[in-house]
Amino acid sequence: MIFAFGVLVLLFVAYQLWGTGISTRFHQEALRKQFNHELAIARSDRTTPTTSQTVTPTTQPTRGAALPQPGVAPADGQPIGTIDIPSIGINFVVVQGTATSDLELGPGHYDNTPLPGQPGNAAIAGHRTTYLHPFFNLNELVAGDQIFVTTTQGRFLYDVTALMVVNPSDLAVIDPTAVPTLTLTTCNPRYSASQRLVAQATLVSPPAPRPTTPAPKTGGSRSGGPDAISGGVGGSSGSAWPAIGWGAAVAAFALAAVWIVRRFTRRLARFAVAGVGCLLLLVLLFFFFQSVTPLLPASF
Numbered sequence: 001m002i003f004a005f006g007v008l009v010l011l012f013v014a015y016q017l018w019g020t021g022i023s024t025r026f027h028q029e030a031l032r033k034q035f036n037h038e039l040a041i042a043r044s045d046r047t048t049p050t051t052s053q054t055v056t057p058t059t060q061p062t063r064g065a066a067l068p069q070p071g072v073a074p075a076d077g078q079p080i081g082t083i084d085i086p087s088i089g090i091n092f093v094v095v096q097g098t099a100t101s102d103l104e105l106g107p108g109h110y111d112n113t114p115l116p117g118q119p120g121n122a123a124i125a126g127h128r129t130t131y132l133h134p135f136f137n138l139n140e141l142v143a144g145d146q147i148f149v150t151t152t153q154g155r156f157l158y159d160v161t162a163l164m165v166v167n168p169s170d171l172a173v174i175d176p177t178a179v180p181t182l183t184l185t186t187c188n189p190r191y192s193a194s195q196r197l198v199a200q201a202t203l204v205s206p207p208a209p210r211p212t213t214p215a216p217k218t219g220g221s222r223s224g225g226p227d228a229i230s231g232g233v234g235g236s237s238g239s240a241w242p243a244i245g246w247g248a249a250v251a252a253f254a255l256a257a258v259w260i261v262r263r264f265t266r267r268l269a270r271f272a273v274a275g276v277g278c279l280l281l282l283v284l285l286f287f288f289f290q291s292v293t294p295l296l297p298a299s300f
Helices: 002-045 241-262 267-295
Strands: 079-085 090-096 121-125 146-151 154-166 181-188 195-203
Touching (some): 002 079
Parallel strands (some): 121 181
Antiparallel strands (some): 079 090, 146 154, 181 195
């Protein structure tokens, strides 16, 4: 029993470090297709097509879905653009919002901060070691490194100016700034949420206009999520019932698999059935771990 518990803990750690990236990678691919379509629409709106030149998006919009207005933050969980940092190998789609569920999709843009490329302090949070760890090497940035952010308003270049470590409750780094700034935040050190690593960069490209309407959100969090600048670094307060259900399914399947394997007398048949059972058990464990993770205090 102790051995089985130890194996379960090791598998859960492996899921946190690598398994969480599986769903994030899937979401990133879907988000990139969605953003590329929105970008094609925005670019076509900025041009005047002639009879010999028309813009045909490769991806059709979802039925009933409204395209976001350029320069206005979309709903939480929707793509706002891409971030590319060549010096540390970062290329991700950024979503709106920094709640736990948003950061599971990729880096998240803080509500109530301007979009990248606009005047003011645009802030983005990202995981350090889980969910495809987009900001794993953020500590390797140095002054002068380039950051490229693309939104439906254009492609913008930032130069890194500062790297600092702050307390989780320090909100000053995402305060409004007179100079157009990009602020990136993540957990520090790796595998811990005790501090926050912050990288700041100054806009080099001409700024994009910040729309005056609609009014910015007032109900959204400025700093939600475990990798954001926040005093509360807990996970989302999800229901425990999915975890209980998947846990019961795992236990029932494991007991049934042991009973079935013991009914085979030939060693080769036992190994074959046990191998198939282990693969199916790993699939069930993946969904079990996925339902347990939101109940944990933090996921770095």
